Amino acid sequence: MDKNTSVAPRKWRKVAYGGMQPGFDDNHTDDSFLEEMVTNANVVKRDLFKVMLDSISISQYICIVTLVALVWSYTLESTITYNSLLLLDLILLGSGFLVLLLTSEMFTPKLFAKYILNISYFITGLYALSPIYHTLTRSISSDSIWALTAILVVLHLFLHDYTGCTIKAPGSSTSPTLTSNISLNTSIIASVLIASRLPSRQHVFAIMLFSLLVFLFAPFVLYCIKRFSFVLHLGISLGLVGLALALVYRLQGFLFGMLLGLLVFITFICPYWLIRIQKYKFEINGPWDEAKLCFDITE
Template sequence: MKSGDGNRIRLQPKWRKVAYGGRQPGYDDNYTDESFLEEMVMNASVVKRDLLKVMIDSVSISQYLCIVALVVSTWTLTLNLVIDESTLLKLDVGLLLVGFSVLLLTTCPFSVQLLSNSDSIWALAVTLLLVHLFLHDYSGSTIRPPGALNNPKLTSNISLNASIVASVLVASRLPSRLHVFAIMLFSLQVFLFAPLITFCIKKYHFWLHLLFSFALMVATLNVTYRLHQMFFILLLALLVFISIVCPYWLIRIQEYKFEINGPWDEAKLCFDITE
């Protein structure tokens, strides 16, 4: 018996991996030998992030948050008739000239692919702006070279439409047609062209992007402090949370990420299509 068992063991075919659960004679379906874990790789696709790099990347979010805060401040001052229509039109022309000057100086060859009572109006406008901020494309993927066939994302379109509807709601409370025209022109300039301008500055010079962002934050905090102290505190808390707390959390959470890859994973097909 023992001799027969030994011969049977010696004659047993060597185990090998068979795709799609192929059965091998003499082995159980769930059998694995010592070579099965040799191809195991841990944390192969885990990206190691640096705290400073994450904080710098978050500047784009804080930058656009300040832009929206400036728009809200301008809306408030206009509704309170602190800014009249002539001043607002001058601001529109100035922003338009500055925007085109930045585009010319940075030579950025890109195009953008986009498109009741006072309390209830303000509530709806704030809600739409929150939707705009939440769905806004902070990576700049909606800004593509001319001739690109990629269509803008649905979220980007919803974000832009939400900002325009919020602008219309605020404009409906103004006393004159010229006021309405000026505030709508101002809102369209900011929401349509601000992402393009900031993207071009970032591509043109990284340190200029950081300098512009910090200057924008200081100017926005100064305006909001003069407008309303609670608005100032809320904006300052958001900027600290986005630029410091969130990157710190991301780095800390990364320490607990554990990923295992090996021969048990499904095969990934890669196609190399060349023209």
Template sequence: MENKVEGILPRSKWKKVAYGGMQRGYDDNYTDDSFLEDMVMNANVVKRDMTKVMRDSVSITQYLCIVALVVCVWTYTLWSIIDETSLLLLDVGLLVLGFLVLLLTAQKLSLQLLSKYLINISFFMSGLYILAPIYYTLTTSISSDSIWALTVSLLIVHLFLHDYSGSTIRPPGALNNPTLTSNISLNASIVASVLVASRLPSRLHVFTTMLFSLQVFLFAPLVMHCIKKYSFKLHLLFSFVLMIVTLCIIFPLHRLLFVLFFGLLVFITFVCPYWLIKIQEYKFEINGPWDEAKLCFDITE
């Protein structure tokens, strides 16, 4: 005959209760051995490859070289090493080269879209030429030290907020809108160009320098994006050539600046990816039944 103790009922099997209070016979902080069966470790941790991270870092060093080339052209123009005629020829050459690259690499670039771009650029250049006298006298009451400090600050903001992944770059025919940070980055580069142009000796200098700066800051990311989409090997080759050209131009400008810039390129391309891979070893993530519940709605007609 089975013995039963009066007043004591057998405990029911423990189960997780989200809303329903305590289960009878168990403490409110009790957890069963089966509670950790659904535990998952490092489910969302991305395994990164050193080679892939280094290849992704090329986009950053590439754009750093582009901005460095713009600064070098500004410097040589302020020192009267580059005259307005040479700079105008450089502007035309860059414009033709950019459209040639787009024609060869962009898949959705039609003649109609190309003619639309040319018309918009002609209006843009006409407006820039008309506004050149205003830019020429825009900062006459501001000291040069303030202009250079503000220009450097704006370029740092531009580099810090620039979209290096290319996710906000609109290829020909696309309708996606840029983000707030990319707009701030672009506006910072334009304001920096205006500040530098206001210190040039003539209105034609202002026009050619502004045209060069805006071509690079507005047009270069699109061209680089199209090259990368067309062929990644071509993208790597172009980036390597761009780094060599940039270093060769910086070297006669200032030796210490050459060493610092070369060290920055090495740091971004090799040291930063190595750090990222090493830090991933210490990343530890635990997921389980204690995480916040995700509601799933099954809508049936």
């Protein structure tokens, strides 16, 4: 070989598991390394109006819990009688099943009969346990009960699934998440605490049935309404917001201001903040990312 012949420089190439390449440092990269870099490939650009519409589900459920708290308060003050509570329970149960029959595609007559049977067992067991609930917290002071109930309700609102993704539809194999289970349990415990301060076991049965219908049954019914018609969902949400604000205003002006401020904050201010901080979102993807294996399993 002629000594004057020049040797072409070795070209660097990407090696995933080949170790070091001769003539290059282990951390060496050339100009082609960043050619495959992609920025904000998976970032979802949100629209302000769409985010505000999505936040209505949160405002809707906050108003539902507010209405439940008002029923608790009026029952403790004996403003709502036992017969009125039973009538309210029957209205909620009947309207809920009617909505499911009209909106849910999977709600068949056979499934309806099964639900009726299960609810009959549930109501019978709840009535049998009413004397236990009535005396469950007799040794605890009322101030502790009110404080603990308020904490549990706030925790329930914080952990509640507002998207409806974990709501188990009839025939579905989807399992609820841990946070949704905790949220449901806190609402039930809060209901038991309130029921233990009522004057009779009949009131305990009626208020527990009302609370469980709202916390267990209402989210699924509202989810079916939202899937069936978003316009109907929006109308019901506005009606619940108006009803909650009107009843709270009659009860106390300060609480009305707090509730109104909370709803405005959730529906308007939070979506605006989310859109404003969206411009600071910066995601980088490139050849250095971990490989994702995709398996196509066919029978």
